[in-house]
Every structure is written in C-alpha cells, then in structure tokens.
Amino acid sequence: xxxxxxxxxxxxxxxxxxxxxxxxxxxxxxxxxxxxxxxxxxxxxxxxxxxxxxxxxxxxxxxxxxxxxxxxxxxxxxxxxxxxxxxxxxxxxxxxxxxxxxxxxxxxxxxxxxxxxxxxxxxxxxxxxxxxxxxxxxxxxxxxxxxxxxxxxxxxxxxxx
Numbered sequence: 001x002x003x004x005x006x007x008x009x010x011x012x013x014x015x016x017x018x019x020x021x022x023x024x025x026x027x028x029x030x031x032x033x034x035x036x037x038x039x040x041x042x043x044x045x046x047x048x049x050x051x052x053x054x055x056x057x058x059x060x061x062x063x064x065x066x067x068x069x070x071x072x073x074x075x076x077x078x079x080x081x082x083x084x085x086x087x088x089x090x091x092x093x094x095x096x097x098x099x100x101x102x103x104x105x106x107x108x109x110x111x112x113x114x115x116x117x118x119x120x121x122x123x124x125x126x127x128x129x130x131x132x133x134x135x136x137x138x139x140x141x142x143x144x145x146x147x148x149x150x151x152x153x154x155x156x157x158x159x160x161x
Contacts, residue, residue: 001046005135012137019117024110032102033093033156039154040091041084042116046124048079055153076125112154115141 027035058075062068124140141150 009135011138012135015121016114016118016137020110020114023113023117024107027106027110028099031093031097031110033091034088034108035106035113036158037044037087037091038080039109039113039116039158040105041080042113042120044083044086045076045079046120048056048083049076050124052079073125076120108157108161112157115150119147123147 023038026038051100052075054073055075059068059071062071118141120138122138123144140146
C-alpha cells in the first residue's frame, strides 16, 4: 500500500464521516422527521437534477472540469435544499422526542441518508473529479450493478422504521 492510496482512502473516509456526522447532528438536534425529510429531499433532488434541462445555460460560461463539477454540485445542493424545505412544509412533525431518545433509529436514518449521498456522489454527481478512483469506498458504492440496491436500502429502512 503506497502513501497516495492511503491518503486517498483517508480523504474518502473523512468525506463519509463528515456527511454522517452532519446528518446525525441534524437528527439529534432536529429529530427523526428532519432526517426523513432529508432522505425524501435527496430522492426528489435526484429526480430533478437528472432531468434538469438547463445545465447548458447554467454552466455555459464555465470552463474546466473542476469548475463545471463544482457548479453541478452546487446546483444539486440547491435542489436538495429546496426539496427538503418542501418536505418540511408538507410533512407533519410527528416525532416529538428528546435529543437522545430513539438513538438507534436516528443513527440508522442518518446512515441511510449518508448512503444516499455516497451513492449519488459516485453515480450522479461529479464528485469523482475531486476524489481519486480505485479506493475501497468507491468499490463499495461506485459499481453500476449496486446502484439500484443502494437506492432501495433507505426506502426499505424507512418502511421498517
């Protein structure tokens, strides 16, 4: 194992842990319903961003792979924020609980949202411009044959929880 592989692996694990930490913090402070809203917001943002017809107009003045990737990432984050805000408006806030109550459900939902972010990162979003291919995390989330199953897993968890 060479140093560059180790550093790339550490950066990907840090990316995963930061996403998990942010979503889990949201679940602790805002509750389970917030994470459920984020999960539905991510699904809706995926649908909208895949079929968004105005990427050429939005990205027209940009040149370079990194700046185009960053702009696509920002557009996806905006779609996710708007879809999540919509979910907060239309879904009831039914889980009134203490911060550490139902800890395992909050962690499981946070893990599901993190899985969605990881799968979207390697299949839909141009995050691979910022990460080096070939690390173990990418071998887990990046294969096309696993994409459907990773998408179904959070829905199954929502159904069970």
